[in-house]
Amino acid sequence: MAADKQTLLDYYRKMVLIRRFEETMEEHAKKGYIPGFLHLGIGQEAAQVGTMATFAPGDYVLPDHRSHGVCLMVGTPTREVMAEIFGKKTGTNGGRGGSMHVADFKRGNVGNNAIQGSTMATACGLALAAQVKKTKAVTFNFIGDGTVGRGEFHESLNLAGIWKLPIVYVLVNNGYAISTRATDAHPLADLAKMGCAYNVPGITVDGNDVEAVHAAAKEATDRARRGEGATIIELKTYRWQGHFSGDPASYRPEEEVKTWKEKCPIRRLRDTLLQRKLADMAALKAIENDVEREIQDALKFSIDSPAPTIEDALTFVYVGREVTGK
């Protein structure tokens, strides 16, 4: 069933938002505004948007380190995500987390943990809580192809398998873990098939086709919501930039990058919209302009916002126990 016009236009807006968000981050990282590591999701917008389209209030998501886009999808204002990446007090984490730890608990974003695979253990607990509290909450656990190597992948899937945990494992297979090819790191080409060891179904789809991504995510989410347990959805895609902003990524052939850029998920959706006559160029341009205003607003907000202060370094270490400063 093809998605309707409104849905597709909504996807379009979101994908453009993520793209522009990431481009803006990259630009400002180069200019020296953004401290630390910046892992960009350019090229992976369909995977992020299509999956998160099935996220409902009350659900939980554990984004990964390449998931600014996912953080935007739970409804956190773009300003707050961006300000966090700038390390500002107005960010989701008050500037304490940065790019790798953006969290917004009240909207279900439980935050990333920069130890790859660690969130897979956490996911079990979010899903367990849903069972204990008898809610219908589904947990979305984003991981990359590289992260599949970690022991927690196994411990989490095994537990999800026996306890029928309501988890959607969103396995974004962009072909690389830093320089290591997925095909050099794992014996199977389709990583979703690894669910076979746990009686957890796996679906592999073209991660640049937002409709296909959404269909797979919906199947998985519905299954989880019905209490039938976890699913792995593997989204085959590509990251256009290096591993982090600044990585020249000389470990991969230029030809490969070029091929994948031709498969741009945003261009693809635009073509679909135009072909199906659901929008004309003017309508799309209007969306893009609207996104641009949002980005520029967030950027100004992020640049203008104050940094945390040294007092902030001493709060929230413990609940109810003070820590002394200098």
Next chain:
Amino acid sequence: MAADKQTLLDYYRKMVLIRRFEETMEEHAKKGYIPGFLHLGIGQEAAQVGTMATFAPGDYVLPDHRSHGVCLMVGTPTREVMAEIFGKKTGTNGGRGGSMHVADFKRGNVGNNAIQGSTMATACGLALAAQVKKTKAVTFNFIGDGTVGRGEFHESLNLAGIWKLPIVYVLVNNGYAISTRATDAHPLADLAKMGCAYNVPGITVDGNDVEAVHAAAKEATDRARRGEGATIIELKTYRWQGHFSGDPASYRPEEEVKTWKEKCPIRRLRDTLLQRKLADMAALKAIENDVEREIQDALKFSIDSPAPTIEDALTFVYVGREVTGK
């Protein structure tokens, strides 16, 4: 291809040796001779003997915590294994290791590590060394059904899958991890099938049928020896005693224990020998008597041997760096 007479009689001797070894250990643990935990392999003799029949000089084995029998199979004198369990200076580890850490490196027994699953990571290195040094060594890695839950299971199999490591994973499925049923801990009934996630073939066999065990082990060992990589062989069996000597094991139905005792691997092999007319009762009795002499000799040796001394506590912490005592 049925095994020949000499082979089967050899299996018989070894299985009786393990049985009597374990019974003797249990008896002396109850009498207070043996400190610490004692995990007995009674009922699992066919799994241990059938597998280790394919072990060749130069190979490595990582026994598990229920593997006194496996330790005997590499050719370590029974006395030395037993003395180790008694904590005596004449034991394989000088009495420093005990039941859970019996090792005999020169014969390829690399020792158990009482952290379940830990040896699965070590196994990768033994196998890697074989590749680097271009030997034909195969690594036998014994684990239980419970240990399958650990993250290292995954990290090890994944690595074995991509590097085609010469490892035989000997998965002794005795149905329980302490009180936890294998079927409550893992989604698949046949755990060998978990190899599907790693392109590692899995074979499930009746672990009480020493010929079947040997056939599976041979297939796996040959594969590894040919450089074709790892195999999981799952041996379905049962431990007759509690998890450790002294555990009443009230978590499992008596009926179940009874059924499995009827499937005694030793009785089964005896029946085979008699039916195929490869031995008569007198011949078997002679073997049993011979085993008994070996056990009694080892027992006397173990009881008579001296304990380590306090000086022993200070050696082998570091190579080339002293540690001070009291």
Next chain:
Amino acid sequence: MRTLNFKEALNEALHQEMTSDSRVIVLGEDVARMGGDFGVTMGLLDKFGRDRVRDTPLSEAAIIGAANGAAFCGLRPVAEIMFADFITECYDQLVNNSAKARYMFNGQVMAPIVVRTSSGAGFRAAYHHSQNIEAWFLNIPGLTIVAPSTPHDAKGLLIGAIRDDNPVIFLEHKMLYGTTGEVPEEPYALPIGVAEVKRPGTDVTIVASMKQLHYALAAAERLASEEEISCEVIDLRTLKPFDKATILSSVKKTGRVVLVNEAPKTGSINAEIAAVIMEEAFRDLSAPVERVNSLDVPVGFAPVLEDYVIPGPADITMAVRKVIDY
């Protein structure tokens, strides 16, 4: 007053807290059907059902991850790690997730988990079932470590730990499970971070915890009756953060200090306590602080090795004499 043993006191604490607070759940290996390897969780499954009392696979990372995730959702998980030595397998979850969650996410969330685990030597169980692990976590801000030495404190501190909003590692010295003492029937919470003067004295301050506390009391008794040395014995009860005030006010009085801890000397919590005493009470000291610890070696199997390596009352007596004679 009624007498219970240490294990029963812990069990009662769990029963009472699970009854009064439906957010409390229990998970771990063999905690449900069997009631725990040491019997601490007996009867919970029957009373509170499978949703709240869960046997897990042999997956320590998933256990602590699940506890974290459930805690993020408002539950109060009590996780059991069967032996403290196995906490290595979930070290990441504790260090990088539980300890930092509140800080990293700017106070958006708490991780009120309790990780119960059996620690300490004396069981004749060698390297991987004998370690004292508190020092492994001492340098991790955000964690709390509680360690009772009597049945009374076991109950009160476990209730205190469950009600505490921080992640707590709760150490149960395995040689104390069978020790008995008076325990009030009603639920009561003892404060975290507060030591107790177990025996007042004027000449020397002895600081100890868990099993060593009893050795310290025995040594103090002997020194009082045989050598007229008056020792003040402090039971730390919370190892991190420890109660500086109680220690320092005792040191002010005595000017001589013996610190007792069962872990190897180098880098144990005694080092930190000694450093703090030097910093804050240098002028009060009449002698350097003495540390009584295990030798800097692993815990071997043969009883003679373990007994030599682990400190006993005689070591404490000697240390007291040393600070007196300085």
Next chain:
Amino acid sequence: MRTLNFKEALNEALHQEMTSDSRVIVLGEDVARMGGDFGVTMGLLDKFGRDRVRDTPLSEAAIIGAANGAAFCGLRPVAEIMFADFITECYDQLVNNSAKARYMFNGQVMAPIVVRTSSGAGFRAAYHHSQNIEAWFLNIPGLTIVAPSTPHDAKGLLIGAIRDDNPVIFLEHKMLYGTTGEVPEEPYALPIGVAEVKRPGTDVTIVASMKQLHYALAAAERLASEEEISCEVIDLRTLKPFDKATILSSVKKTGRVVLVNEAPKTGSINAEIAAVIMEEAFRDLSAPVERVNSLDVPVGFAPVLEDYVIPGPADITMAVRKVIDY
């Protein structure tokens, strides 16, 4: 003499050792094709081939397990854990396997592995890419921890670590990779366990390592020129076991000590050094030993937080004045 940076010095050490000793192999994430996340293993794959230089999947436990196993077979593995914070994921392998193998198996085997890892703060990379981990291993007998502060020592200590027969954790402070200095071309091994007096002095002993060593030297320089305070600065170089003799002989001279370490204060290696100084040089001390450390909080993202939390030259200067003015 020729000048290299820290990274190049390490790289040269690896090239030279791999050339002269065919037992040396290198494994880790992205060490082969990419030459390491920080470039330390560049060129090794091309020169020594796939057998000896291996990219692994994202599997820290398997990396260290494989290193252990290969070491048991006589190889000399140099494993890379990309960021020290990830060592949590192989903590078990190091603590329960590498550290104890020789002792547990009664000297039958050695585990001469080197675990190189980038540690320390300053990279603006927050919680999981900034930690100083030495204290996590301080209480583990059997381990050795080496931590160079100059390119010269980086090369010599790495060669020394590779040739050492014990498991060595080799810390590379990530803020030092770009620092330059004179480095001899020929291979040379510096001794493990030996500190170096970097600057002689008479008033105060400063003990530091890695990045903080440079801060200590800067502070000493300033104190000398501006306040006529003469500081003796000791570079620890090996953190475990540390060089007591060099420290104590300096303390004998100065009677005043400042210990500098980048980890949080509570339970850092400074605690142990302070305790040892008190034990062995109590009468030499004119003031309590001062500890300069991070605050007892995690390392947050925004630069202001990190800069406040991590110690700098000013903190050292203040501490020196404090011990002088005592």
